[in-house]
Amino acid sequence: MSTQHPASGARPAFSHDGIAFGCDYNPEQWDRSVWREDVDLMREAGVDLVALNIFGWSHIEPRPGEYDFDGLDEILDLLHAAGIRVNLGTGTASAPPWLTARHPEILPQVEDGTTRFPGGRQAWCPSSAVFRRYALELVEKVAERYGQHPAVELWHVSNELGCHNALCYDDESAEAFRGWLRARYTTIERLNTAWGTSFWSQQYSDFAEILPPRLTLSSRNPSQVIDFHRFSSDELLGYYRAELEVLRRHSSVPVTTNFMVTAHIRNLDYWQWAPEMDVIANDHYLDNRLAAPTAELSFAADLTRGLALGGPWVLMEQSTGAVNWQPHNLAKAPGEMTRNSLTHVAKGADAVCFFQWRASLQGSEKFHSALLPHAGTDSEMWREVVDLGHTLDRLDEITGTRVQADVAMLFSWESWWAADGESRPSHGVDYLSQVHAAHASLRRLGHTVDLVRPGADLSAYKLVIVPSLYLVRDAEAEVVSNYVAAGGHVVITFFSGIVDEEDRVRAGGYPGAFRELLGINVEEFAPVLPGQRLTLASGMSATAWSERVRARGAEVLDTFADGPSAGRPAITRNVVASNSDSANTPGVARYLATSLDPDALDAVLRDAAAEASARPQGDEREPGLEVIRRATAGHAADGHTTAGDAPRSYLFLINHSAHDVETPVRGLDLVTGDTVDNIARVPAGAVRVIREDPAR
Known part of the structure; x- marks a missing residue:
C-alpha cells in the first residue's frame, strides 16, 4: 500500500506491501516471557503491522526525567526480526500519575466547572502549557531514539485525541479561547456582531470578559457555543502539530493520528484536520445502541474515505467481537468480524487493524475482545482471525485502487x-x-x-x-x-x-x-x-x-x-x-x-x-447484498473502462443477509480462487471479491 493525502504535497507517503493487517500491542501488560510467543502467533495470523507505545508513558518515563527504553527496544527488535512493521505511538495519550500529582492544574474541567481526576485516561486539558511541555519532552526522547529504527513504518501521535477531553472549560482554556477569538475577530465590536450579543444584554466591552460557554441557568449563546467547538478542535489540532514538529526533526517516516469518525464522537472538525495527516486513519466500533449498526459502519467508512479525498486510508482500530464500553456489549456472530473488515476494505481501507492483540487480564478493557482472546488459540475467534489474515493477503493487489461512486x-x-x-x-x-x-x-x-x-x-x-x-x-x-x-x-x-x-x-x-x-x-x-x-x-x-x-x-x-x-x-x-x-x-x-x-x-x-442517470452498483431487490466497486483510474462507476487504461476493477459483494444470494459478474473470486462465469453466488454472511473480467 502507498497512500498519501492528496493535499499534503511533498509529505512522506505511507507505504506497505499489500493490505496491512495490524493490531495494538501492549507488551507492558505481559511478562517478557510471553513476547516471543506473541510475535510467533502474529506471524501465524498474518499480522504485519503492530501499534506500540500508545499508552507507554509511565513505563518509559516512570519518574520525571528518568527514561527506561529497554523493554521498547527489545520488542521493536523482536518485531523487526520477524518482518513485522511498527506503527509507533508517541506515548502521550494519558499522563502518568506522577505528572498529575505534581501538576494537578493540568486536569480538565467540564462545563459545570468541576474537575475530572486521574484514574482513567486523557486526564489533561488541551490548553495546558504544562502538560504540553512534559509531553513534548517525551516525544523528543522517543523520536531521537527511534526516528531511524528500520521497523518503524508510521508514527502514531497520541491516541484518539479529544475522545474524552476535547472540551475543557478551565481558566487556562478560557484564556486560550480569548486569544483564539482575538485572532478570529480582531475587535470586540466585530465579535459582538458575530455573536448577536445585543440579545439578553450580552454585549462585551473587552475580550477579557469572555468565558467558555460553561453551564448557565438558561440556554447559552449559540454562536459562542459553536465558536467554542471550533476553538476546541483547533486547540487539539495545534497540539497534534506540536508533536508533529518534534517528530519531523528526527524522522522522515509518515505521521498520523487515529480519528474517531463514528456516531457518538462529534467534537473535532476532521475536515480541518485531514490535510495535516500523511495518511488518514480511523477507529470504528459497531455501535449496538443504534438501530442499524452495520449501516452506520458503512456511513463512517464512506466519510473516512471522504477525509482521504477518495484515496486509501487506514482502519486503525476495530474489534474482533464485543467492546466493553456500551451498556450492552454484544458479541459478533461467526463471520461478522470478517464481513465488517472487508466492508472497510471495500470502501477504501488499505489497512485493517484491531484493538488489541492479546485480551487484557486486568484494567478497564479486560472484557474488550482481541485478536488473541482469553480462550487462546483453540477458539473460533482465533481461527477466524487467521482466516482473515489469509484473505487479506489474497487481496493485496487491490491496494491503491479507488472506490467508484457517482x-x-x-x-x-x-x-x-x-x-x-x-x-x-x-x-x-x-x-x-x-x-x-x-x-x-x-x-x-x-x-x-x-x-x-x-x-x-x-x-x-x-x-x-x-x-x-x-x-x-x-x-x-x-x-x-x-x-x-x-x-x-x-x-x-x-x-x-x-x-x-x-x-x-x-x-x-x-x-x-x-x-x-x-x-x-x-x-x-x-x-x-x-x-x-x-x-x-x-x-x-x-x-x-x-x-x-x-x-x-x-x-x-x-x-x-x-x-x-x-x-x-x-x-x-x-x-x-x-x-x-x-x-x-x-x-x-x-x-x-x-x-x-x-x-x-x-x-x-x-x-x-x-x-440524474446515477446507476446503482447493487440491486435493491437484494437489500442484504452490499455491492461496491474499487478500480484503477479510468473506470467509470458502472465498471466500464475508458480508452487508454488497462482494465482493473474489483467488485465487492458483501452479504449481510441470512440467505445465499446471486448476482451477475464475470471474473476471478480473490477470496476463494474460483473463476466466476456470469453469476457469483455469495453464501449467507459471506463476502466475495471479484476481479472483474474486462471483456464482460
Missing part, C-alpha cells in the same frame, strides 16, 4: 454542532439522524456514496444529496447552485441553508441559502410531536417535521394531506436552466420538507437518481 453527500461537523443547539425548533430532530437516513436509503438502493465537505468540487457526481445542512457559508451554497446550473441534480432536505457561519438566520424565508435554487419559500417551520404521523397526498408517510412551503416556480410533486401544514407542498422539484455550454440538459433541484419514512425516502431518491 453520488455525493455533503457533511459538516460545524452544521452538526449548530443544528443540535440547545434552542432549536424540535429536539425530535437531530442532524446526524437525517444524514444517516439519507445515506441508509442510498445504500438500500444500491448506491455507493462519497461524503464530501461543503464547498467541495461536485462536478464529478451525477447526484448530490444535501441533508439538513443547517449552517452553510455563502460560497458553499454557491457551489451547489453552480453545480445545478451546470446540469447537476441535487436533493436538499428540510432545515438546510437556514443560517450563515455565525449562526445568523438568513432573512426572507427558509431555506435561506437555497431558496432561489429550489424555487420555494418556507414561511414557517411546523414540527410535530414525537410519535405523530404525517400523511402525504400520495399516501407516503412521514414524521417529526413539516413546513409551510410556498412554491415560487418549483413543481409540487407531493403535498401534506394532514398535520399542521396540510395542503402545503411537501416535495418539490425545480428545473434550473443551464448556464453551461457543456451541459446537455438543465439541472434539477428537489426539496423534501419533512422526514420521510424509509420506504418513502427510498422512492424519492430512486426517482432522483434515475433522472
Whole structure:
C-alpha cells in the first residue's frame, strides 16, 4: 500500500506491501516471557503491522526525567526480526500519575466547572502549557531514539485525541479561547456582531470578559457555543502539530493520528484536520445502541474515505467481537468480524487493524475482545482471525485502487454542532439522524456514496444529496447552485441553508441559502410531536417535521394531506436552466420538507437518481447484498473502462443477509480462487471479491 493525502504535497507517503493487517500491542501488560510467543502467533495470523507505545508513558518515563527504553527496544527488535512493521505511538495519550500529582492544574474541567481526576485516561486539558511541555519532552526522547529504527513504518501521535477531553472549560482554556477569538475577530465590536450579543444584554466591552460557554441557568449563546467547538478542535489540532514538529526533526517516516469518525464522537472538525495527516486513519466500533449498526459502519467508512479525498486510508482500530464500553456489549456472530473488515476494505481501507492483540487480564478493557482472546488459540475467534489474515493477503493487489461512486453527500461537523443547539425548533430532530437516513436509503438502493465537505468540487457526481445542512457559508451554497446550473441534480432536505457561519438566520424565508435554487419559500417551520404521523397526498408517510412551503416556480410533486401544514407542498422539484455550454440538459433541484419514512425516502431518491442517470452498483431487490466497486483510474462507476487504461476493477459483494444470494459478474473470486462465469453466488454472511473480467 502507498497512500498519501492528496493535499499534503511533498509529505512522506505511507507505504506497505499489500493490505496491512495490524493490531495494538501492549507488551507492558505481559511478562517478557510471553513476547516471543506473541510475535510467533502474529506471524501465524498474518499480522504485519503492530501499534506500540500508545499508552507507554509511565513505563518509559516512570519518574520525571528518568527514561527506561529497554523493554521498547527489545520488542521493536523482536518485531523487526520477524518482518513485522511498527506503527509507533508517541506515548502521550494519558499522563502518568506522577505528572498529575505534581501538576494537578493540568486536569480538565467540564462545563459545570468541576474537575475530572486521574484514574482513567486523557486526564489533561488541551490548553495546558504544562502538560504540553512534559509531553513534548517525551516525544523528543522517543523520536531521537527511534526516528531511524528500520521497523518503524508510521508514527502514531497520541491516541484518539479529544475522545474524552476535547472540551475543557478551565481558566487556562478560557484564556486560550480569548486569544483564539482575538485572532478570529480582531475587535470586540466585530465579535459582538458575530455573536448577536445585543440579545439578553450580552454585549462585551473587552475580550477579557469572555468565558467558555460553561453551564448557565438558561440556554447559552449559540454562536459562542459553536465558536467554542471550533476553538476546541483547533486547540487539539495545534497540539497534534506540536508533536508533529518534534517528530519531523528526527524522522522522515509518515505521521498520523487515529480519528474517531463514528456516531457518538462529534467534537473535532476532521475536515480541518485531514490535510495535516500523511495518511488518514480511523477507529470504528459497531455501535449496538443504534438501530442499524452495520449501516452506520458503512456511513463512517464512506466519510473516512471522504477525509482521504477518495484515496486509501487506514482502519486503525476495530474489534474482533464485543467492546466493553456500551451498556450492552454484544458479541459478533461467526463471520461478522470478517464481513465488517472487508466492508472497510471495500470502501477504501488499505489497512485493517484491531484493538488489541492479546485480551487484557486486568484494567478497564479486560472484557474488550482481541485478536488473541482469553480462550487462546483453540477458539473460533482465533481461527477466524487467521482466516482473515489469509484473505487479506489474497487481496493485496487491490491496494491503491479507488472506490467508484457517482453520488455525493455533503457533511459538516460545524452544521452538526449548530443544528443540535440547545434552542432549536424540535429536539425530535437531530442532524446526524437525517444524514444517516439519507445515506441508509442510498445504500438500500444500491448506491455507493462519497461524503464530501461543503464547498467541495461536485462536478464529478451525477447526484448530490444535501441533508439538513443547517449552517452553510455563502460560497458553499454557491457551489451547489453552480453545480445545478451546470446540469447537476441535487436533493436538499428540510432545515438546510437556514443560517450563515455565525449562526445568523438568513432573512426572507427558509431555506435561506437555497431558496432561489429550489424555487420555494418556507414561511414557517411546523414540527410535530414525537410519535405523530404525517400523511402525504400520495399516501407516503412521514414524521417529526413539516413546513409551510410556498412554491415560487418549483413543481409540487407531493403535498401534506394532514398535520399542521396540510395542503402545503411537501416535495418539490425545480428545473434550473443551464448556464453551461457543456451541459446537455438543465439541472434539477428537489426539496423534501419533512422526514420521510424509509420506504418513502427510498422512492424519492430512486426517482432522483434515475433522472440524474446515477446507476446503482447493487440491486435493491437484494437489500442484504452490499455491492461496491474499487478500480484503477479510468473506470467509470458502472465498471466500464475508458480508452487508454488497462482494465482493473474489483467488485465487492458483501452479504449481510441470512440467505445465499446471486448476482451477475464475470471474473476471478480473490477470496476463494474460483473463476466466476456470469453469476457469483455469495453464501449467507459471506463476502466475495471479484476481479472483474474486462471483456464482460
